[in-house]
Amino acid sequence: MTGQSRKDKHKYDNFFKGLRMKYKHFDEIEPNHNTNFTLLYFAACRPLCKLESAIRRTNGGKLTFRQAWLLRRIQRKFFQMSAMWKNIET
Numbered sequence: 124m125t126g127q128s129r130k131d132k133h134k135y136d137n138f139f140k141g142l143r144m145k146y147k148h149f150d151e152i153e154p155n156h157n158t159n160f161t162l163l164y165f166a167a168c169r170p171l172c173k174l175e176s177a178i179r180r181t182n183g184g185k186l187t188f189r190q191a192w193l194l195r196r197i198q199r200k201f202f203q204m205s206a207m208w209k210n211i212e213t
Contacts, residue, residue: 175194
């Protein structure tokens with residue numbers, strides 16, 4: 124956080140403490156017939172690449188084994204979802 128003193132940093136740490144992404148269960152998601160899976164796939168891959176770049180910047184250009192494994196796992200799930208979608212479409 125730029126422009127902040129060290130003593131003010133703790134109040135922002137407490138603000139973000141316990142803040143997590145909220146996920147819906149698969150069964151709770153309503154169908155949407157207006158989406159294009161191909162566009163969604165590439166839209167999901169872009170933030171994944173940006174996330175990898177951001178992690179590399181903070182780690183001096185390197186990923187830990189765990190970080191690389193988790194990113195590859197997410198990427199693999201994208202591939203699996205697209206393969207399932209192609210099986211359904213054909």
